[in-house]
Amino acid sequence: MRFLDEFNDPELARRLFDEIERLATREWAIMEVCGGQTHSIIRNGIDQLLPDSIELIHGPGCPVCVTPLGVIDKALEIAALPEVIFCSFGDMLRVPGSQHDLFQIRSEGGDIRVVYSPLDAVRLAEEHPDRQVVFFAIGFETTAPPNAMTVHLAHQRGLTNFSVLVSHVLVPPAIEALCSSPTSRVDAFLAAGHVCSVMGTWQYGPLVDAYQVPIVVTGFEPLDVLDGIRRAVAQLEAGEARLENAYERVVSSAGNAAAQAMIEDVFQVCDRQWRGIGEIPASGWRLSDRYADFDAELRFGVSDVDAPESSLCRSGEVLQGLIKPHECEAFGKECTPRAPLGATMVSSEGACAAYYQYRRLDVVPVEVGVG
Amino acid sequence: MIGHGGGGRLSGELVEHLFRPAFATSGAALGELHDAATLALDGGAGRLAFSTDSYVVRPLFFPGGSIGELAVHGTINDVSMSGAQPIALSCGFIIEEGLELATLGRIADRMGDAARAAGVPIVTGDTKVVDARLADGVYVNTAGVGVVPDGVDIRPSRATPGDVLVVSGPIGLHGVAVMSQREGLEFGTQIESDSAPLHGLVGAMLDAHRDLHVLRDPTRGGVAASLCEIASSAAVGVEYDEAAIPVPPEVAAACSFLGLDPMNVANEGKLVAFVPPEGVDAVVAAMHDHEHGRGARVIGRVVADHPGVVVARTRLGASRVVDLPLGEQLPRIC
Numbered sequence: 001m002r003f004l005d006e007f008n009d010p011e012l013a014r015r016l017f018d019e020i021e022r023l024a025t026r027e028w029a030i031m032e033v034c035g036g037q038t039h040s041i042i043r044n045g046i047d048q049l050l051p052d053s054i055e056l057i058h059g060p061g062c063p064v065c066v067t068p069l070g071v072i073d074k075a076l077e078i079a080a081l082p083e084v085i086f087c088s089f090g091d092m093l094r095v096p097g098s099q100h101d102l103f104q105i106r107s108e109g110g111d112i113r114v115v116y117s118p119l120d121a122v123r124l125a126e127e128h129p130d131r132q133v134v135f136f137a138i139g140f141e142t143t144a145p146p147n148a149m150t151v152h153l154a155h156q157r158g159l160t161n162f163s164v165l166v167s168h169v170l171v172p173p174a175i176e177a178l179c180s181s182p183t184s185r186v187d188a189f190l191a192a193g194h195v196c197s198v199m200g201t202w203q204y205g206p207l208v209d210a211y212q213v214p215i216v217v218t219g220f221e222p223l224d225v226l227d228g229i230r231r232a233v234a235q236l237e238a239g240e241a242r243l244e245n246a247y248e249r250v251v252s253s254a255g256n257a258a259a260q261a262m263i264e265d266v267f268q269v270c271d272r273q274w275r276g277i278g279e280i281p282a283s284g285w286r287l288s289d290r291y292a293d294f295d296a297e298l299r300f301g302v303s304d305v306d307a308p309e310s311s312l313c314r315s316g317e318v319l320q321g322l323i324k325p326h327e328c329e330a331f332g333k334e335c336t337p338r339a340p341l342g343a344t345m346v347s348s349e350g351a352c353a354a355y356y357q358y359r360r361l362d363v364v365p366v367e368v369g370v371g
Numbered sequence: 372m373i374g375h376g377g378g379g380r381l382s383g384e385l386v387e388h389l390f391r392p393a394f395a396t397s398g399a400a401l402g403e404l405h406d407a408a409t410l411a412l413d414g415g416a417g418r419l420a421f422s423t424d425s426y427v428v429r430p431l432f433f434p435g436g437s438i439g440e441l442a443v444h445g446t447i448n449d450v451s452m453s454g455a456q457p458i459a460l461s462c463g464f465i466i467e468e469g470l471e472l473a474t475l476g477r478i479a480d481r482m483g484d485a486a487r488a489a490g491v492p493i494v495t496g497d498t499k500v501v502d503a504r505l506a507d508g509v510y511v512n513t514a515g516v517g518v519v520p521d522g523v524d525i526r527p528s529r530a531t532p533g534d535v536l537v538v539s540g541p542i543g544l545h546g547v548a549v550m551s552q553r554e555g556l557e558f559g560t561q562i563e564s565d566s567a568p569l570h571g572l573v574g575a576m577l578d579a580h581r582d583l584h585v586l587r588d589p590t591r592g593g594v595a596a597s598l599c600e601i602a603s604s605a606a607v608g609v610e611y612d613e614a615a616i617p618v619p620p621e622v623a624a625a626c627s628f629l630g631l632d633p634m635n636v637a638n639e640g641k642l643v644a645f646v647p648p649e650g651v652d653a654v655v656a657a658m659h660d661h662e663h664g665r666g667a668r669v670i671g672r673v674v675a676d677h678p679g680v681v682v683a684r685t686r687l688g689a690s691r692v693v694d695l696p697l698g699e700q701l702p703r704i705c
Contacts, residue, residue, distance in 0.1 A: 013686075013687050044685045045689020049687060116554050222686075358691035358692050360680070
């Protein structure tokens with residue numbers, strides 16, 4: 001893999017910081033939509049080095065964070081069944097449901113496997129015909145194509161012991177919900193580059209036009225993020241609102257046609273609850289009717305689990321950029337990565353986890369002598 | 372839970388809150404948490420270093436090594452991190468019924484070869500067999516004893532503001548090698564474990580400068596976990612420069628792909644040294660002359676600020692707190 005050092009070059013970064021400083025004549029609030037970008041920003045300290053006039057607001061693009069509590073509880077219920085091998089991306093294991101997390105189910109004997117590729121779950125189903133293999137299909141448009149592929153393959157191979165628990169979410173409806181919210185402070189968006197690598201950029205033009213807000217498709221390495229910010233500030237200062245692609249080495253306007261066809265075949269758009277935010281119309285994918293046989297909710301009869309959130313957790317406001325993580329009263333006290341109240345404190349892409357992990361020195365007192 | 376064995380915060384809590392109170396005695400060698408305990412000998416010169424470790428790696432064989440080499444090198448290294456020269460090892464096998472004798476034979480041969488090459492004989496042992504499905508093929512425990520030379524006092528609480536941090540070579544190789552073999556991941560080039568015995572390197576470093584303050588082999592939890600533990604037990608601040616960390620390109624690529632930080636990935640043939648400033652040049656020169664220290668680099672320093680906390684200077688010139696990983700490393704979603 002190339003381009004790791006090239007896009008982390010301190011000298012080029014310095015030039016971009018200078019350029020942003022030169023451009024910015026007033027205060028702007030820019031939201032990076034994707035949690036991967038949030039972590040890159042906090043981890044590399046990009047927000048510390050930007051001029052004070054540029055505020056970065058951390059968006060809702062963390063798939064683990066927005067998966068509703070009710071869906072986590074369904075996952076826990078299915079994963080505890082003795083006949084089930086429950087397959088998940090590693091990120092999901094520590095996300096709290098209303099009672100437990102998947103780690104606890106595993107320590108109590110649940111057969112939970114971390115998979116790196118969703119197709120590993122299909123392979124497990126072939127290797128264990130006597131077991132029910134369930135794959136936890138969550139994520140944004142990025143993970144949807146391989147997740148759809150599992151269902152496609154299982155169907156093609158006639159597997160009757162494979163199913164998926166689907167909770168997919170979509171970026172454009174979330175941006176639209178933020179733009180139309182009366183409390184939104186966002187002046188421009190950095191769109192999630194990897195989502196656009198699948199879906200292309202064409203979905204964002206109508207949002208730019210409807211809300212007169214600049215959207216810059218942005219990558220994840222430090223220089224990518226800085227270039228996205230620079231372009232957003234340049235548009236704002238010029239009084240423009242355009243769709244720009246600052247991640248051209250990966251993203252085309254049409255996106256990945258084969259991946260979109262796979263999604264089209266397996267999923268259909270549905271309304272979706274976002275953890276901490278609420279329901280956003282037409283903001284998710286569920287299995288299309290022709291693949292209903294592979295729906296784990298139907299197979300295990302768990303479609304009616306409903307669970308209330310912790311009243312202390314303000315992750316919804318964090319996910320909408322209304323508060324910074326450390327402005328939540330529970331941050332670092334009742335809520336830590338060890339005992340998280342909300343998923344934003346768990347996921348490697350969650351804003352609360354990023355602040356706790358990398359900014360603890362500034363925002364919470366540190367215990368000495370543990371360890 | 373599995374995270375209690377991950378070498379992160381949960382492992383530390385288990386030792387601190389469960390084992391330490393249960394094992395408390397008046398002659399508390401467990402008083403300071405370190406890779407090896409050191410025991411004074413009645414009437415004799417020098418002190419005895421004593422350590423044990425259990426090896427539960429899956430798969431049993433991986434690029435650049437096997438559970439056999441790990442069991443020998445790991446315990447030699449734990450003993451060495453007190454400044455001791457190891458003199459002998461014990462081994463215990465817990466074997467799952469059904470394990471092929473040929474497999475066990477290969478492991479034993481690898482252990483024997485590793486011990487002979489290191490010059491530290493395996494002198495006693497034990498074997499138990501458990502029912503099928505109660506173990507992952509075979510578990511190996513080794514213990515080691517060594518002698519700490521007079522005048523050497525190496526332990527975590529000796530980390531002092533002003534100390535210079537030196538890492539002995541490129542990091543992250545073992546963890547990525549095992550992970551890629553276990554999960555069938557390929558990253559274009561074969562990444563091999565760095566498993567190696569470090570007592571020779573430690574000896575050369577001590578010859579260059581007797582007063583090393585802390586040594587640690589950054590296994591589970593990686594270099595970051597070692598730095599966090601030492602910062603905490605010495606109540607000092609630790610700072611390192613991200614740009615100075617030697618990360619091989621293939622490790623950087625694999626970690627970027629999986630969403631892991633190379634600083635959290637396990638090593639089996641590296642050490643981190645806390646060296647007082649007056650000894651740094653001599654120690655680094657001695658490391659460069661040794662086969663296991665050729666890639667040695669200064670990565671940071673001990674400071675009086677932010678006691679108990681490790682801070683990284685990022686490539687861009689900002690800073691961030693470096694945390695002890697909670698438990699297992701979890702590959703991210705996207």
